[in-house]
Amino acid sequence: MSVRAGEHDTVATLLRDYRPESFFLASPRGVVLAPSPAFGLTSPDEARSALADARPGTLLVGAFPFDLRRPARVGLSERVRHAAPMVPGSVTTPAGVSAVRWSWNDPDPGAYQVAVARALDRITAGDLRKVVLARSAELIADRPPRPAELLAALAASDPSAYVFATDLGRRTLLGASPELLVSRRCGTVLANPIVGSAPRDPDPVQDGHNATALLRSVKEHQEHHMVVDKVADALAPLCRRLRVPKLPELLRTAQMWHLSSRVTALPREGVTALDLALALHPTPAVCGRPDGSAREVINEVEPFRRDFYTGIVGWTDTWGDGEWAIALRCGELRDASLRLYAGTGVVETSTPEEGAAGTSAQLRTLLSALGAGDAER
Numbered sequence: 001m002s003v004r005a006g007e008h009d010t011v012a013t014l015l016r017d018y019r020p021e022s023f024f025l026a027s028p029r030g031v032v033l034a035p036s037p038a039f040g041l042t043s044p045d046e047a048r049s050a051l052a053d054a055r056p057g058t059l060l061v062g063a064f065p066f067d068l069r070r071p072a073r074v075g076l077s078e079r080v081r082h083a084a085p086m087v088p089g090s091v092t093t094p095a096g097v098s099a100v101r102w103s104w105n106d107p108d109p110g111a112y113q114v115a116v117a118r119a120l121d122r123i124t125a126g127d128l129r130k131v132v133l134a135r136s137a138e139l140i141a142d143r144p145p146r147p148a149e150l151l152a153a154l155a156a157s158d159p160s161a162y163v164f165a166t167d168l169g170r171r172t173l174l175g176a177s178p179e180l181l182v183s184r185r186c187g188t189v190l191a192n193p194i195v196g197s198a199p200r201d202p203d204p205v206q207d208g209h210n211a212t213a214l215l216r217s218v219k220e221h222q223e224h225h226m227v228v229d230k231v232a233d234a235l236a237p238l239c240r241r242l243r244v245p246k247l248p249e250l251l252r253t254a255q256m257w258h259l260s261s262r263v264t265a266l267p268r269e270g271v272t273a274l275d276l277a278l279a280l281h282p283t284p285a286v287c288g289r290p291d292g293s294a295r296e297v298i299n300e301v302e303p304f305r306r307d308f309y310t311g312i313v314g315w316t317d318t319w320g321d322g323e324w325a326i327a328l329r330c331g332e333l334r335d336a337s338l339r340l341y342a343g344t345g346v347v348e349t350s351t352p353e354e355g356a357a358g359t360s361a362q363l364r365t366l367l368s369a370l371g372a373g374d375a376e377r
Helices: 011-017 044-053 095-099 111-125 147-157 204-216 218-238 273-280 291-301 352-369
Strands: 023-027 030-034 038-041 059-064 073-077 081-083 102-105 130-141 162-167 172-177 180-185 188-191 194-199 239-243 249-252 256-260 263-267 312-317 322-326 330-334 337-346
Touching (some): 011 081, 011 147, 023 312, 023 322, 038 044, 044 059, 059 273, 095 147, 111 130, 147 172, 147 352, 172 352, 180 312, 188 273, 204 249, 204 256, 218 239, 218 263, 218 273, 273 312
Antiparallel strands (some): 030 081, 038 073, 102 130, 162 172, 172 330, 180 322, 194 256, 239 263, 330 337
16 A cells, blocks of 8 residues: 545644654655554564454554564554655644753763774774664753654654654654665665765855765765665565665755665565565664674663664555654653664774764754754753
8 A cells, every 4th residue: 555645634734633642654755644553562473463464454553673672562553644745844843842941961971982982992803894883862851842742843854854753652752764764665665775974064065065075985985885785685585676776875854964875676475564674674774794793782882772763663554565764863752851862883994083973963953853952961
């Protein structure tokens, strides 16, 4: 089933009707709102089985964590509303967002640089080529913000992003990711690895310099091709007529430049969007190479458990179509607390200072979108 707009629904009405127990995903292909999914499926096998037995037209929606051995938060929904894709100006930031005052809680700002230095020691030792290290920061609001207003603010800040919100029980996962993991639509598979980034600049000349430097960066191209090759290898057993671009393109968002490659293919008989997503996840873009060594370092040096950060969020219908985005540029809201996440790839030529700067740029992007750019530190 492809995503089609409802007779009267727009992205504005779906955002208006969003509730914390809902699932919401807006993408360049359309907007999906499942008002009250029957969350309760916790593993890939349960998800596949439930989808296979579901009534036609049902959607499987929700999120899988970074580590697929941990419980997922997915479920079936027979009540699904659709709208056409967002366009600039179709959503505005609610007035209530600017009324919230935030304070910043980062008890050890130097800890991330220490983690990067420890990862670089492992790379020098020769058992690791790349690892993606994450950091987190907590914002405390002077009043519990409404998830729907934060979601609308994210949508208004970047209409081209994969804007999502899904229930995690007592928390809400919400974000505006630049990266599609994979989609299947009308018999075509699309994966869109995005690896390599540079900040935008309000000065057009400097902005152009930043974009050109990214396109010419040997380091960023090496990291990008590492991920693209891994994506192609994972898709090959499940697809035919695989097409992999030789060179990445520049992708522009409101706050960042990225290197992007669109990998396309035709799925083999019976292969669903869910199958494709689980085969690809996690990519080296959120983990590293080799996978085992990267996971080991992540567990050793990150002072928190990722849970759904760098997991995947999306949907698949009973015909096998669907789309899954990587949970980046996101946070978890619980009452008045909002925990944000950011990460960057560490390779042999990286420095702790560069890693900290990269994650700070990502956090600024998210803070600005949420109206918390002036949070007290």
